[in-house]
Amino acid sequence: MMELLGEFKTTAWSVVMAVLPLAVLFLLFQIFLLKLPRSDVRKILTGTAIAAAGLFLFLAGVAIGFMPYGTAIGEALGALPQKWLLLPAGLFLGFATTWGEPAVRILADQVDDASNGSIRRSMVLYAICIGVSVMVGIGFLRIGYGISLLHLLIPGYALIVIIMWFSDSRFVAIAIDAGGVATGPLANTFLLALALGASAAMGNQDPLVHGFGLVALIAMAPILSLMTLGLLIRWKEFRKETRNA
Structure with missing residues (x-):
């Protein structure tokens, strides 16, 4: 269980480091250049949050399921005569x-x-x-x-x-x-x-x-x-x- 929580923590930090700079960059452009309406900014930030959540679930699933699964299949194939x-x-x-x-x-x-x-x-x-x-x-x-x-x-x-x-x-x-x-x-x-x-x-x-x-x-x-x-x-x-x- 602790290993699973550690994987979630590592994945969450990776997603934050990937998405946060883009969100900050958008906000800086919004303040100094874009001047979009609040409704558009709200939609963009909401979409960013949804994308970040989806990315977290995807990467966590890959780390927990795909990689061990792939390694096991690879070992079985490599052992074939x-x-x-x-x-x-x-x-x-x-x-x-x-x-x-x-x-x-x-x-x-x-x-x-x-x-x-x-x-x-x-x-x-x-x-x-x-x-x-x-x-x-x-x-x-x-x-x-x-x-x-x-x-x-x-x-x-x-x-x-x-x-x-x-x-x-x-x-x-x-x-x-x-x-x-x-x-x-x-x-x-x-x-x-x-x-x-x-x-x-x-x-x-x-x-x-x-x-x-x-x-x-x-x-x-x-x-x-x-x-x-x-x-x-x-x-x-x-x-x-x-x-x-």
């Missing part, structure tokens, strides 16, 4: 975790709104989820077979630089932002805990070397998948223009 099973497990868990990532859904909604529906929300969401799914599967295989992280990151980012020159410029900008939102609280807790648990279960691996690094692969995944989607769309438009010429 068939290391290739890490690939399908990573594909499924990577897709499911990204599907539930709040920041990914917010980005997909913003892209749909900003493009007036020309870049659909579902298209962005599926592209990010599939990209992260594939990269988490590869990341789990890396842990299972002791592959160096550099052997994945260097070719991956080299491929990104190449695709960037040929992809649709709209998707290049979206992809760069997607690399940040994909590494949200679920990826940084549940998936990272999975990787650390799997690496620790191997017995002959240093979790600091093989367990960490998965988030770097996750950050690279949506950049690759969305730029590839932009490349396919640009190729489709080029074929259409050539056919009509």
